[in-house]
Amino acid sequence: MDQNTPILVTGATGYVAGWIIERLLTQGYTVHATVRDPAKTEKLKHLTDIAEKSSGQIHFFQADLLTPNAFDQAMQGCEIVIHTASPFVITNYKDAVKDIIEPAVNGTANVLESVNRTASVQRVVVTSSIAATYGDAIEIENTPNNEFDESCWNTTSNENHQPYSYSKVAAERKAWEMAEQQNRWSLVCINPALVMGPSLTPSSQSGSIELLQQFANGVTLLGVPPMWNGIVDVRDVADAHVAAALSNDAQGRYIISGGSLSLLEMGQALTKRFGYRYPFPHFTVPKTAFSFISPLLGYTREFVKLNMGYPIYFNATRSQQELGIHYRDIRESVCDHFQQLLDDGVIKKRG
Numbered sequence: 001m002d003q004n005t006p007i008l009v010t011g012a013t014g015y016v017a018g019w020i021i022e023r024l025l026t027q028g029y030t031v032h033a034t035v036r037d038p039a040k041t042e043k044l045k046h047l048t049d050i051a052e053k054s055s056g057q058i059h060f061f062q063a064d065l066l067t068p069n070a071f072d073q074a075m076q077g078c079e080i081v082i083h084t085a086s087p088f089v090i091t092n093y094k095d096a097v098k099d100i101i102e103p104a105v106n107g108t109a110n111v112l113e114s115v116n117r118t119a120s121v122q123r124v125v126v127t128s129s130i131a132a133t134y135g136d137a138i139e140i141e142n143t144p145n146n147e148f149d150e151s152c153w154n155t156t157s158n159e160n161h162q163p164y165s166y167s168k169v170a171a172e173r174k175a176w177e178m179a180e181q182q183n184r185w186s187l188v189c190i191n192p193a194l195v196m197g198p199s200l201t202p203s204s205q206s207g208s209i210e211l212l213q214q215f216a217n218g219v220t221l222l223g224v225p226p227m228w229n230g231i232v233d234v235r236d237v238a239d240a241h242v243a244a245a246l247s248n249d250a251q252g253r254y255i256i257s258g259g260s261l262s263l264l265e266m267g268q269a270l271t272k273r274f275g276y277r278y279p280f281p282h283f284t285v286p287k288t289a290f291s292f293i294s295p296l297l298g299y300t301r302e303f304v305k306l307n308m309g310y311p312i313y314f315n316a317t318r319s320q321q322e323l324g325i326h327y328r329d330i331r332e333s334v335c336d337h338f339q340q341l342l343d344d345g346v347i348k349k350r351g
């Protein structure tokens with residue numbers, strides 16, 4: 001592709017989008033970056049700094065997911081659209097429908113309506129999630145090989161139970177539905193696990209940071225519940241988006257996961273790197289005990305029943321074979337992320 005043909009990236013201020021844009025600028029591409037509020041220049045500084053040092057160029061456009069036609073101007077002349085913008089909010093929300101589900105689903109439809117109006121667009125990459133492949137960890141028991149793969153769909157989340165997961169599966173389904181109604185542009189969905197690794201900006205509010213903050217503030221010192229996360233390094237997620245955008249052969253969904261770790265294993269990796277100065281978890285609280293106190297900690301008993309005690313695994317073979325991803329060590333990613341939150345002052349340094 002001609003490097004002067006712009007590539008649109010939505011949600012440019014985000015944790016994941018930052019690294020996608022870094023990859024594109026470094027490779028000399030022109031990026032049309034949409035942001036909600038371009039006046040907040042401190043949220044854009046890392047991107048303008050990268051652009052200054054690279055051969056690529058960046059141009060910012062204002063666009064809110066819920067404003068009709070908001071993406072039209074930014075999309076002019078683009079052959080590729082990478083849609084990452086979506087609220088990644090697990091706990092701090094007031095109204096799940098308004099705060100999470102509507103921006104995710106209606107926002108995706110809004111972006112794709114602009115794509116339908118923009119004749120130059122040929123490839124759309126949507127950032128979905130592994131949350132679109134399953135709802136609760138217990139569902140691993142129904143998989144033939146004890147792992148979720150791209151044939152799996154989340155059919156159990158809803159507005160009241162796992163609303164973030166519901167927002168991701170509903171948005172991805174909307175994207176496939178709209179892709180199937182036309183034949184000019186092709187859709188590729190990227191389904192990352194929990195993303196860890198250094199952020200290019202201290203201003204992102206990504207839910208990725210929440211867990212590490214809990215590890216640092218002592219909430220988990222007395223123990224963590226028996227829960228597992230698929231985890232992946234943010235730079236691998238960025239590489240997957242860029243490969244999906246630029247490769248003619250990329251098609252369908254791609255799980256992007258470097259492996260699974262329990263919360264305890266994450267704590268152990270952090271203790272190994274940072275020692276005992278921080279209140280990382282060293283114990284697992286048994287499920288029955290956790291269930292007893294769970295409402296006090298913001299977990300419903302239903303959530304505990306369906307999600308604790310079930311190790312989950314993801315098959316990322318397609319991404320390795322077709323997108324050429326060589327996954328980084330996820331324990332290193334967790335530790336590098338923690339180090340970066342310390343360096344940025346997001347987590348207070350101790351000792």
Ligand code: NAP
Pocket residue numbers: 010011012013014015016017035036037043063064065066084085086087088103127128129130168191192193194195196204205206207208
């Ligand atoms: P993030 O740093 O919070 O980025 C989210 C982006 O979405 C921000 O740029 C935000 O813009 C934008 N956004 C939210 N609501 C918007 C609205 N109404 N209009 C326009 N833009 C809006 O989170 P992230 O971790 O990078 O997440 C990026 C994508 O990856 C999301 O689709 C998320 O679901 C997906 N994902 C993330 C993970 C993970 O572990 N981080 C895992 C799987 C999938 P503002 O700066 O204006 O708020």
